[in-house]
Amino acid sequence: MRIGELAKATGVSTRSLRYYEQQGLLPAARLANGYREYDEQAVRQVAFIQDLYRAGLPSEIIRDIIPCTGPKPPEGDCAALVDRVRRVRDQLAHQERQLAERREMLERYLSGAAVLAGLAVPDSP
DSSP, X not given: OOHHHHHHHHTOOHHHHHHHHHTTSSOOEEOTTSOEEOOTTHHHHHHHHHHHHHTTOOHHHHXXXXXXXXXXXXXXXXXXXXXXXXXXXXXXXXXXXXXXXXXXXXXXXXXXXXXXXXXXXXXXX
């Protein structure tokens, strides 16, 4: 299938699909006219890539994970990726805690429980 067909089948923009190819995440054959041609597994692979991006993984980790999920895993230790994914998960958890703390501080300010720099919260109209 061509890039427009893959975009329609996955709901992902052609720009994103080109980016995935550039990042080494989504292989595409090139036809004689230069058009990209994707195989039938591309729809599943794009969904998988999207899931990993939504989970917060960067392209370089996704690029390493993809071969480990295929029918013939590469030589080497795919298990080492688990540690990298755990580090990303831990970084996300840390960011979530920071956001929660900031949100709580804003809630205290807005409720009048905390006053920042001596400024009072104006009454709403």
